[in-house]
Amino acid sequence: MDAILAALYDVISGPAGEKRDWDRMKSLFVPEGRLMPTGKNPQTGEVGYRTWTVQEYIDQAGVSLERDGFFEIEIARKVEQYGTIAHVFSTYESRRNESDEKPFARGINSIQLLKGTDRWFIVSVFWMGESAAFPLPERYLRNR
16 A cells, blocks of 8 residues: 555656656556545635546646646555555645745545555545645644
8 A cells, every 4th residue: 555655646746847657657546547636616615526537637637747847745644444445545745846845735635445466556536735714634734
């Protein structure tokens, strides 16, 4: 599980102008895997979400990750596991450059995992960025 989660953060991270290993990204997920950002629209106040296949994420979000630079790190983790399934609340910080003192974003990745014969696979990543309306609770800023 540690290796798959580390690989997820590693594969999307890199400096501006650097291609990401999108084949590696695809290998982390089950074939039907999904990535789903959610949040509150600041203009309307409505809560919404988007659903991407892994390829749609690569095609739509990947462009800006490679163009602008993006480094995301996990700062805390809560795990629930039963048999071949696991749910991880992974608190993250995002920076444009690895050396940036402060993150430009923080939030929580809700990651669902499936244990295959010899490794974990990501089923979905459902995330929400921190905002003034939804600050990160202290319990998700530290490990148990």
